[in-house]
Amino acid sequence: MIFELGYLFIVGVAYLLLLFLIAYAAEREWIPPRVARHPATYVLSLGVYATSWSYYGSVGFAQTQGYNFLTIYLGVTVAFLLTPVLLMPILRLVRDYQLTSLADVFAFRYRNRATGLLVTLFMLVGILPYISLQIRAVTESIRVLTQEATPAMLGFGFCVTLILFAILFGARHASSREKHEGLVVAIAFESAIKLIALGGVGLFAVFGVFGGVHGMDAWLARHPEALHALYEPVQNGPWTTLLLLSFAAAFLLPRQFHMTFTENIEARTLPVASWGFPLVLLLLNLAIPPILWAGHELQPTTSPDYYVLGITLTGSSVWLPTLAFLGGVSAASAMMIVETLALAAMCLNHLILPASLRNSERPYTNLYQRLLWWRRVLIAVIIFAGYGFYLLLQANQGLVQLGLISFVAVAQFLPGVLGLLFWPRATRVGFIGGLAAGALTWMLTMLLPLLEHSGLLHTGLDIQSWVGARNQHPIAFATFWSLAVNGFLFVGLSLASRRTTEEVEAARACARDTVTPPRGVVAADSPQQFQEQLERIVGTQMAHKEVQQALDDLQMRQDERRPSELRRLRERIERNLSGLMGPDLARMIVNDRLQMDPKARTALADTMRFVEERLEDSNMRLQGLAAELDALRRYHRQILHELPLGVCSLGPDREVVIWNQAMRIISGITSRDVIGVPLARLQEPWGGLLRGFVQTRDQHLYKLQVGIHGRTRWFNLHKAAIDDRSRATDARGGLVILIEDLTDLQTLEAELTHSERLASIGRLAAGVAHEIGNPLTGIASLAQNLEYESDPAVIQESILLIQQQIGRIGDIVRTLVTFSHGGMPSDRNMAPLKLRDCVEEAVRLVRLSHAGKQVACLNHCEAGLSLYGDRQRLLQVFVNLLTNACDASRPGDTVEIRAPANGQEALIEVIDHGVGIPSEWQDRVFEPFFTTKQPGEGTGLGLPLVYSIVQDHGGTVTLESAVGVGTRVQLRLPLVQEELVKEGAGHRVAET
């Protein structure tokens, strides 16, 4: 059967259009996103590993090397077996730091611009044979089907078509950090086509050629040399070498790295791929032996590399050869598209951008567009370079041969990867030295012979003969010596060189579980400053977009000022830029424009937050003592947060480190808004309150009155220093502040005081009625007489007497009204007052009561003594004491009030000669609601209120009593000098 070139061209282009349609449908979500994110899609997309080499070349490989062809896939199985310790860590690194290629990963770990440059250049040279292999396979497959020499432009046309599709698939956005779900779905579809095509040809071989499985077994029985040809090379061929090469290729080939890590949409799909991908490869290769034997049976005119096509031509149907052809196009196009995208990202980040940004004197106006166009140009350049390589090489190299040359090249990155994951001591000097030596050895042992064999070079160099290893398989020889030289220099130079601080940090980042708290404080004060700094390099548009993106990623606000959050923002910007232009440039830009303050110390809050986050992450993985310590830490933290007292802990630099739940309730400020904020920037009134308290010498402040949002509140404040023994002895330690909210208690106290006052007035009621009744009776009598009086002198005298009686009633009423005034805590009026006058007023009030009338209250207070306090409350004190004294006295007794000056304080004594208080009750008289009176005669709150009010005024109260002798109540209250009245010693009032 012979096919027309035009037919194959139409079929090929139609297939590629279908691919583009599938990719477009996936990106527009016409294909549901769950399909793109499904593990099966991811697994199939990894099938890009099976290129034309696998599709066509495996049969040729099986022909010459027997079952050695399986090593190309068994090595992949071993690599994916190690997913948890080999592939998952790389995936985490790629996702955390937005690394888009292997060159990015190495540049991140081995911090040096030469690292990325060397890896990119070597990868380009090493993969070119592989790209040329794909072009060769497609043109050869057309030649097989058309039985004509392929026009020279066909390969060129194939390349142009692929450039177009590579740009449409993977270069429609500026950044390679964005996932291309369309590309993943399209590549998965291509893998499915390969599976179906090879499976179809395999089934044709078994059932179409041999008539079934039994027929094939019978053929094998007749041709035992066929099995021998498969097994014998395993005994004598480079089995182990090929296993090692395919192990490295499984994740180090640019296309494999790109699909496994860069385009991985969901991390959970990788564990499924650890067995799913090898299964796909197994199914792909199951058909190879039957196809090979069918080729032996049918003897088509093609070489064994193209038996996949050749045996289908012996049949009568058109669809099987067409399907087989499309499978080959799938294999080649998928490889070239993905490989080119991966290589273009490397070249952009490590070749083009470093040179461009270094030479640019002005910031770019639209860097995103420039990145996009550079990426597109690079795709074209790389594919045409592969085409150029294809034109230069003679067709006398097998497909497998070309592929293995690239495998040995890629294997040179294995020592670097192992160092990245498992050896923190590795340095960039060791990596660059080892890689350069390995690359040179590869060139001498693999590339040079290829070019000699193709007639492009004539050096006469034969390294294998020089070292006396002529009989060794060339692949084994090249692999051994290149990796030996590479590994030896990698280890030796790493040990001989010192690690820089950057390398140490990078090694820790790659190890990940080493808890390294962040260091440094950003010099900039705000995200706006970040943007202004970045503008100078990347232009206004990009600076704004990148800063906004980072703010959105971290859910931060534009007005963020906390140093720890700004440092996180800086790190996020660096990571996002890394996804756009590689880690080297991102770090350079951020270090240059968003500098750290060299003098500032890392905030303790920052360190604590980092440690807590890491411990939260590793909670499920901690065991033994670490788990116990973590449980204890959580328990203590819970205690602090659940404490009914407000706890505010400050670090050595006076930034807020702890702000517990009670503080949130008291202040209305959440811990999220305040942790890491310096005390100087804490919102008022709390900032002022805490700053003031921190600066005082007092360790405790009681009943501090604070006005907050128009409401007066009361707090007790306590503070204690935290000694940090790990710091230098002269370094300032932290501070812990406890805040008790007394507002409710004070309100309750005031209400009780008011109740007691009203109760006192109630007790005075009968006396008051009598006191007012007497003058009223006098007024009535005088008024009655006036009616009939005509003598002006008598009338005038009567009027005077009436006015005296009215004045007397007025005094009594005013006294009662003044005494009954609520006196809520917010109404307290601290002012200087004369002690004697206050006591005198209390005596007048007490005389209104029945008991008060029968006892003489003698005021012996010195005239010049002044107190500073609330007159109403102090009046309450004296009323309560005098009332108790009168109640305890017999009619005709005296109650004395003395107050001699005693230095800075007044010693006020209220002395009665009444019944006295039994000793067993003396300790309880200050207890609320304790009373010796009958129900209804006393509330039991009088003395407790006296105690509370005196304490509020900075004084003390004591009591001495003896039954049958009397009681002496002593008050000590601070005196105030007239010239000190205006200075507020004692309570302060803070107003908003």
Place this chain on the structure above:
Amino acid sequence: MSHGPEISRQSDAIVPLLLFALFLLASPFTLMWAADTSPWYLPYMLWLALIGLIAWANHRPGAP
């Protein structure tokens, strides 16, 4: 790469699997099964068995 407790749990499965894979593929046992008298599908059966073990190790109860 994670060290410590996580890798100790993962190595419960990885180390024996790796040893088994190396035993199958890179030891003198390889020469034993790669004999002319072996059926042609034997390498695929061994490969499938290895894949099955990998699947079991990743999805067994208690796997991280």
